[in-house]
Amino acid sequence: MWYVTPYILLPLAAAGLAIAAIWQAWSYRQLPVARIFIGMMLATLWWSLCNALELANATVGGKVLLTSIQYVSVVSVPVLWFLFALFYTNKEQLVHRWVVVALVIVQGSVLLGAWTNHWHRLMWPAVELVYTAQGLWVLTGSNGPLWYVGVVNGYGMVLVGTLLMINQARRSRALYRAQALSLLVGALLPWVTSILFVTGRSPILYIDTTPVAFALSGLTFNVAMRRFRVLDLLPAARDAIVDQISDAIIVVDRHDRVLDLNPAAQLFFADQTAVIGQPLTVVAPTWLYEQVRDRYEGQFELNQPTSEGMLTYDLRCTTLRDRRGMAMGRIFVLRDITLLKQAALALQKAKEAAEAANQAKSTFLAMMSHELRTPLTAILGYSEVIRDDLQIRGQNDLIADLDRVVLAGRHLLNLINDILELARLEANSLQVYPEPLHLAEIVTEVVSTSHGLAQRNQNTLTVTVEPNLPPVKADPTRLRQVLLNLIGNACKFTEQGQIHVRCYSPQPGIIQIDVSDTGIGIPPEQLASLFQPFMQVDNGTTRRYGGAGLGLAISRRLCQAMGGEIVVESEPQRGSTFSVRLPVADTVMSPLCSDN
Structure with a gap:
């Protein structure tokens, strides 16, 4: 038997918000943390729909059946929240196969107990249908040992995941703290409400207001994804990359207050423990602030005077903008290029020295070639004169030896000419006339x-x-x-x-x-x-x-x-x-x- 009650609007609203959260997270489905989040929202959607149907049913059998079906989400949501917390806090290495198998076995046993309760009565020994003053048909009765096992398991996993998120929020920079806190609020709301219902302290007797909390939870998750860019910027990625990078990274807001910085950037600040939230002009050294205060976009060189000499940094400035394109702050990335500059200077000096040596060599070759060619030309000229004189005198036995001298001299002259020409070419002093x-x-x-x-x-x-x-x-x-x-x-x-x-x-x-x-x-x-x-x-x-x-x-x-x-x-x-x-x-x- 079914009846209409306005209380079903609350779980239906929760279902609608869960669908909106799934739609927003769907574009990130390639990320493991996003897939777990989508699974958690699907389980929330199933829980809300089953709860709405259970509220609108007025029979014992129907309510028991819908409650048993609803337990698919009751046992899966704690597991998914626990896994989400592990991935969000960069502890996915703890998610071994045997851990997942153990969680499935434990929670699967609770689910199987809920489905087979009519055989063993370990979940709910006895139930009865009661009509309340609020106009609701509700099931009442005692809870069996298997029910308490499910409660301990579920709340235990929720507690561990919550502690992980609290620790992450405590350690996170300002840029991620609001993100982690918004997720914590969305996760804790339904479980606080569930604890109040289980302990009999619910503001509405006989009614499990968990769907109300799920409605608020879905709203919180939507705000977290829209405003704080959950699944866009994970602190896990920040811890794994930004903190380990050797470049100094400093993030400031539009008022030049420090929002975030990595360990490499902390070395620039005298008081490394009280930098976040402080104006850059107060906590940064004068040489740094003077060189970055009026720079918003581009690449620059910064010089840091030290007792051991001048250090040089490559500075890259980027303006942080919101979705509307409005400036929200700036990011400074500083890389120490002192050794690179010194190497470039040494290389330039070596290049100039090599060019000077090459020029000196070319000058030397040109000078020596000229000095050698002048007397050699005279030797060849006189040799020709002597050869002609020997030929006139008929002393042909001496001409053959003199021919060898002339041949060797001409060979040497050609070699000298080649060296001289090469020297001119290297010195770019040889002219061609095309x-x-x-x-x-x-x-x-x-x-x-x-x-x-x-x-x-x-x-x-x-x-x-x-x-x-x-x-x-x-x-x-x-x-x-x-x-x-x-x-x-x-x-x-x-x-x-x-x-x-x-x-x-x-x-x-x-x-x-x-x-x-x-x-x-x-x-x-x-x-x-x-x-x-x-x-x-x-x-x-x-x-x-x-x-x-x-x-x-x-x-x-x-x-x-x-x-x-x-x-x-x-x-x-x-x-x-x-x-x-x-x-x-x-x-x-x-x-x-x-x-x-």
Whole structure:
């Protein structure tokens, strides 16, 4: 038999508020603490609906059945509150599988006892239906031992969870204390009401006003989620991250009162125990307050004078805003970058010293090359005069020896010229004069000049020039120097093979000259340093091929000075291909990447 009573509005209101809390927490369902909270609210919803139905029923069997069904929430809510408190206070490591199994067994036994009470009467030995003066049909009777076991278990878990939350609220910073207290109020309301009902001290006799408390509890949880951002900002996350971070973090409100700070920031304050809630101008050292008071957004450098020297901090300022975008305060994050600044200064000094040393080396090489070249030129000149005189006198037996002197002198002069040119390139004092050039004439000329070099090692030298190539932008003298060096290297490192020079356009705006040979090739490990000064491909003891290793370094610098580049592809014992890439006249060449 059912009847209408206004008292069912209270548990229905509690159900509505529980649904609102579930809806707000649903977006956080990926978090374990949020899933437990949603489960607790679902159990609250079930408890409220069953309580409303039980209040509207006027039969013993109906009330006993609805009370037994209601016990699903009665036994689950304490467990969920206990788990929620563990996760909220960052003690989820205590939630072992066996702990959950034990809680399910204990509370499941109470639930099973409620469902099977008509067999053993250990839950409610006897019940009767009474009509009260308030117009309600209520069940009365004594409680059995299993009921007391359920009460002790439920209140015990609620008590432990509550103590955890109280301890968290006591230890929390101001930013989280209101959050924890709001959750405590929402959790304690229904259990205080339940204790009053069980002990007979309820303001309304025979009526369990727990649904009323659940209505207020749901309202409190909604306020906590809306105003204090429960499930957005957990103190557990703050304790695990903010307190352990090495950067100093200080949070102030709009009046510059300290709301929160981590242990790293406490070191800035003389009285570390009385900082929270105090104005920053009172508790902070003068050097810190003067440098942060007018800064709201951005990144700055702070300097702290100490007896041991100046400390430097990287300061990042962020304005705290509410949902409406109104400023609520500021966050200061300070990172000690003193060592970083010192390292940067030392690195800058080392860089300047290296540049000075390199400049001194280039100056020395240029000076010495010039000083060596002047007397060497005189030696070669007089040697030529003596050779002519010996030839006139018919002393041919001495001419061969003098030819060796002249050959060695010319080799030495070429080496000195290369060193001088490299020094000028490194000092950026070597001038190039790019102009529009047609490559067919220059390439053909260089190849003709190099036929003698090719024939020494019985090589075949061929050339292919793609027709109708646009002019390139290059210095003709320097381009001849580069091509002569590349073809000369190909002739030197190839014996009885083929050397091919190909000129073509691989893509719009670029002209490429490939010098390919079938010589000894270059090992992959040497490609990376091939264009470094004094690099030798044949670096063995025999030094079979000779050379100082300056030609490729100078050629690359010259190509770069003309806006181009040299790249190389090579395979040992299969040959090499050096490619000179130059921009077409009146175009700007994009940066090129070499394979070495």
